[in-house]
Amino acid sequence: MTCPLCDKPTSPEFKPFCSRGCRDRDLLQWLGDGYRVPGPAIDEDGLDSDPTRP
Numbered sequence: 001m002t003c004p005l006c007d008k009p010t011s012p013e014f015k016p017f018c019s020r021g022c023r024d025r026d027l028l029q030w031l032g033d034g035y036r037v038p039g040p041a042i043d044e045d046g047l048d049s050d051p052t053r054p
């Protein structure tokens, strides 16, 4: 199993992530989604078709 963020081997301590840094990054992304105002060009991953949005 590898880290979903950077594909490094998962650490049992932080799984499913490889490190605290990646775990925090993912957490911040979740929180950021709640605070972020919906609009064009939100992120660089090309997630313009978010199924959770109407």
Ligand SMILES: [Zn+2]
Residues within 6 Å of the ligand: 003, 004, 005, 006, 007, 008, 017, 018, 019, 022
């Ligand atoms: Zn990672």
